[in-house]
Amino acid sequence: MAGSGWQCPLACLLRTHQFFVPSAPVRFIRIPMTNMMRSSLLMGGLLGLGMVSLFAQGLQEWPERHLSTAEVEQHIRFLSADELGGRQPGHPGHAIAARYIATSFQAMGVQPLPGLQDYYQPIPMGRMVPxxxxxxxxxxxxxxxxxxxxxxxxxxxxxxxxxxxxxxxxxxxxxxxxxxxxxxxxxxxxxxxxxxxxxxxxxxxxxxxxxxxxxxxxxxxxxxxxxxxxxxxxxxxxxxxxxxxxxxxxxxxxxxxxxxxxxxxxxxxxxxxxxxxxxxxxxxxVRQNRFTAPNVVGVIPGRDSSLREEYVLLSAHYDHVGTGGDGPDTIYNGARDNAIGIAGLLAAARSLSEAPPRRSIILLACTAEEMGMLGSQWFVDHSPLPLSQLVYNLNYDGAGYNDRTAFTVLGYERTGIRPLIDRTAQWAHLNIIADPMPEQNLFDRSDNVSFAAAGLPCLSFSPGITEMDETILAHYHQPSDEADGLHFDYLRQLSSAFVHLARLIADQAARPFWQPDDPYYEAGRALYAD
Missing domain, CATH: 3.50.30.30 (Glucose Oxidase; domain 1)
Structure with a gap:
């Protein structure tokens, strides 16, 4: 068993919540950023309420500016605790993680997406015994x-x-x-x-x-x-x-x-x-034991009535690979992959609920990404609303980091939002690593590819990674992928950047779209043909 010295507060969660239980047994480019230009806008009509509107273009004091490092750490430590057993679909730790995310959504004011069972989208699956x-x-x-x-x-x-x-x-x-x-x-x-x-x-x-x-x-x-x-x-x-x-x-x-x-x-x-x-x-x-595992989904209505029926989809997977091996530590905790991403998604839930953008936001915690992006594909195939109402997918996934001055973007030049990414980096005081290791085709190796194949413009956001070096490989899909040793101030900074980029996409008047030479351009044309 891995030991971190941190005690998972499962007892509290177990006392207060019922769980979703399975139905069966259980070109490297670094882009330096200059200092952010500050603007000060006075909105006298709201001063009488004791506040300045957060909706003034260019104002820095969005809620995501003030995310709590302690809260980001809490999410990551909980989700990667030994007690969750590696969060493999079909196992109790996966169900606990799903309930934790759903409860967090509810507490932060995120609404269930109409057409689903509360915050859950159950998926029938089979646990294969090879x-x-x-x-x-x-x-x-x-x-x-x-x-x-x-x-x-x-x-x-x-x-x-x-x-x-x-x-x-x-x-x-x-x-x-x-x-x-x-x-x-x-x-x-x-x-x-x-x-x-x-x-x-x-x-x-x-x-x-x-x-x-x-x-x-x-x-x-x-x-x-x-x-x-x-x-x-x-x-x-x-x-x-x-x-x-x-x-x-x-x-x-x-x-x-x-x-x-x-x-x-x-x-x-x-x-x-x-x-x-x-x-x-x-x-x-081949033997298979059937069970169900859920995507966890919520929605934040947009503040602009003319754009509220358009949605920006934020996604991150919450599953990992479970347990295995015969060493002293058999739990693949999945802190970097992808408790970090879920912490970013929960940061979005909090910040965007407090100050909604113009378009509506769907928050999607995907199951079974490690099994071939099954949860995101299920959402595409069984979406409660027409996919043509989605305008963008911003996905958060990663395998770790080896550069704490930057965030990584897979798809930097592909959907016409490079200016928004640049503004985000400037706002967050971070550099950009754009599409590293192109030979590994990383863009097509996370949940965003399910939406890309359906035509939805998208990119994947990750911690700063320049290459698959020993810093990454030492923990990637290994029992050593634990919360201890992570740099939580940096991860809070990443969460802020992820949320702010989502806000800029949801607020801009134009809808992003694929570049004409992109492999997913024709799928996008088909999706929005009407």
Whole structure:
């Protein structure tokens, strides 16, 4: 057990609240900023009330200027305490974290979003218990379970079976990748996802549809060739470590479905060179225990009646990877990833409730980001209001920090709000690190990508990170990711900057939009076509 010396006040929370319980068992660019220019605006009509309006353009005294370091620390320490067990969906600590966020929303004056159950958006899920063994062989090549093979769902099969390449394995308005193909008693091999950009959650959902279509055509298995811009080893940590992992509820089909990592493209080249490919397959049945886990959602109505029906969506994930390993400390506390982000979201709840911006604000604490952005994708697919009413998503996620003079922006130049980001940095007395490590495609590796794929302009906000050095890797998805050692004054400064950027986006008259050369530009045009 990790020890911090700080006592989690769970007893108080347990005495006063009922919990949401699962339904089943449990180019690096540094941009220096000059000193902020100060303005002083007098609004005599309100002086009689003993206050100066916070809504004067350019005034610095917004509530986010006066966030409490102690409160930010409290949120982070609570959410990353040992007693919450790593906040993995389907486990009690995750439910406690959800209740803590919902209770905080309520106490800060955030309203439930109409159409949801109080502050909760329950999501049906399945905790996958991965097989211990299994393999697929072709010639001298072998992909083994726990190595380059990830069994996703379905009943195990064993034997030698002909394989058929089905392209993306998709059926659409003008597409049927199965047309003219005989799949009876065969293994279907498909490219993962679709040609256009998709979030990981969307790819998982698409895979379930593909499996159902393949089963309807008599296939014995569906193998998807891995294409996500997401390190395979990290994926395997999330899905095959000793602790159970989370996937969406499966479809009724029991067809065996797996992901296969084949960076050398042996199978693709085999299909190009020989139309008859036979695979030796030996797999075990994938077991799943069903439960529910919620997104936690609230809304702050905007103050401008002409813009109140437009929403800026602020998001941060509150789940982490639970427990695992056989060392003396088996709890992955997730302070940096992503209790820091939730502290920023709660700072937004407090500050924006006290002084609402022109547009309305939706606060979304996402579940199951670590499992492939499942919570954010569920919100996209089951939004209580039309997505076209959302004008922006500002996401807060991170893996730590190695520069306490800056915040990081993923998507700095992509949606036309660079001037607002620059103003925020100036206001917060911080520098900007814009899109570091482009080769790692970090923009597409957090919950913002679910909204980007739907067309919603977005960016992801993070603590200052210049590279994935030892400072980051020492704690990233490790039991050492605890609150002790964090710099809480800096994290309070980051929360202030996150909230202020949200305010500037929600207050500006123009709606942000993708740059014309952005991969998500066409999706944005489709979203706002009407």
């Amino acid at each position: 097989p211990r063994a299994g393999h697929i062989r072709w010639g001298k090549q072998e992909w083994a379970q726990g190595g380059d093979l990830l069994s996703m769902s379905g009943e195990g099969i064993e034997g030698e079976f002909p394989a058929v390449f089905v392209g993306y394995g998709w059926i659409g308005d003008s597409t049927d990748d199965y047309a003219g193909l005989d799949l009876m008693g065969k293994v279907a091999i498909a490219l993962q996802g679709l040609p256009e950009p998709m979030s990981p959650g969307k790819i998982i959902a698409a895979g379930r549809k593909k499996a159902a279509w393949a089963a309807e055509r008599g296939a014995l298995a569906l193998i998807e060739l891995y294409t996500l811009p997401y390190p395979w080893k990290r994926l395997m940590l999330n899905f095959t470590s000793p602790a159970p992992r989370v996937l969406p509820e499966t479809e009724d089909t029991r067809l065996f479905h797996a992901w296969l990592n084949d960076p050398e493209e042996y199978l693709l080249r085999a299909f190009k060179e020989d139309t008859s490919v036979t695979l030796a397959v030996a797999t075990e049945t």
